[in-house]
Amino acid sequence: MSKKSSHTRDLFVSKFGVIAAAAGSAVGLGNIWKFPYITGIYGGGAFLFVYLGFIVLIGLPVMLSEFAIGRRSRSNAFGAFKKLAPGSSWKYVGMLGVAAAFMILAFYGVVAGWSIDYIVKALSNSFASKTPGELESLFINFTELPLIPVLYQLFFMVLTMAIVIVGVKDGIEKYAKFLMPLLVVIIIVLGIRAITLNGASEGLKFLFYPDFSKLTAEGVLSALGHAFFSLSLGMGTLITYGSYINDKNNLSKTAVQVTLADTVIAILAGIAIFPAVFAFGIEPGKGPGLVFITLPNVFQQMPGGYFFSILFFLLLTVAALTSSISILEVVVAYFKEELKIKRKTATIISTVLISIVGVFCSLSMGILGDYKLFDLNFFDLLDWISANMLLPLGGLFISLFVGWYLGKDLVQNELSKGSLVIKSLLNVFIFLVRFIAPAAIAIVFLNGIGLLRFG
Ligand code: PHE
Secondary structure, X not given: OOHHHHHHHHHHHHHHOHHHHHHHHHOOHHHHHHHHHHHHHOOOHHHHHHHHHHHHHHHHHHHHHHHHHHHHHOOOHHHHHXXXXXXXXXXXXHHHHHHHHHHHHXXXXXXXXXXXXXXXXXXXXXXXXXXXXXXXXXXXXXXXXXXXXXXXXXXXXHHHHHHHHHOOOHHHHHHHHHHHHHHHHHHHHHHHHHXXXXXXXXXXXXXXXXXXXXXXXXXXXXXXXXXXXXOOOOOOHHHHHHOOOOOOOOHHHHHHHHHHHHHHHHHHHHHHHHHHHHHOOOOOOOOOOHHHHHHHHHXXXXXXXXXXXXXXXXXXXXXXHHHXXXXXXXXXXXXXXXXXOOHHHHHHHHHHHHHHHXXXXXXXXXXXXXXXXXXXXXXXXXXXXXXXXXXXXXXXXXXXXXXXXHHHHHHHXXXXXXXXXXXXXXXXXXXXXXXXXXXXXXXXXXXXXOOOOOO
């Protein structure tokens, strides 16, 4: 690592604080936009149940693994494997992560762009006195446009790039620390409004009552993929962040806190959305527009809805930013250290390349919508490949690496820095990363893509 890069990165985390940085990465569009919409598609409660199971049995151990790999190696995702397993092929796991980061940021920027547009719509009071049907057309007509969504997407990418280039200056840390709790408060207020609507109880039932007959192999794979996506796992983001965590930090505690925060926020978003979905007669399996169509209906039904709507989309955009910088960082660190280019150049090049791919994602919502592969448009295809294939595969290799390659002694040594390791918990952890996580990921993956059939 060059002097400059270590300086930039150290600054980044010292400003955020470990938990704020990792939670900032984890909490984003995944919780508020993606979680509700895929829960809607895959049938509600049973999907949530499986998702929570994956979070605990696979997500948490993989997060701890990434932190441990990062802190032990003190390098970026690719370099970490090179350093800990010199001369081996493990470094390609880091490469897989770079590819995943590239794809994720391409469509992530599009959705963040929608969020920016919705700030503008909220400001000009565009949701007022519209029916659920009109709010749906508002969303669809907007996302199908060839130009405006692209401009907002590029604007968001420039913001992301600017932050990654300058490192995290005074602002972001200070703001993120009170803006994220504020976002939680707003989601809770929205949730209270949503569950007091007429007909809301159907929505709560949909979200929490597990009807396993609705669960498909693809739904199970999506639950796994989303556990990785939402926790920012499987592509080295938290290896990179782990490399800045000092030796006094209790990694296990940090992993539990980040996982808990991420999961609670997703469930709160579900509580704000599904009761309203049912109260307004919206179709829960509507897809990527679900949040953008449902919440404007809720804003209309609450005192101060005008201000809440502005604040909500503003905070959603900030939440997206604290995630997008962590995604871009994976690509930049790789470009910089492997191709030996300066941080600034690396950031600009990767942002431009990702944005170009992102433009096609945006256009696939409209004029390029007919170009499909496996019945998915380009946007959905990148989402599917990254979340449901690359992240689980990355997680599989990361858990194998920690469980079998690094081994128990080294892991114990790393985890006992900054905390007393409880022997039985360590054994549980090792058992999970050696056997349970890899086996579960392999089975769910093969079953989900149809190579293996259960039931
Ligand atoms: N976890 C982020 C979210 O939920 C997205 C993300 C995925 C960030 C992968 C980093 C790595 O919005």
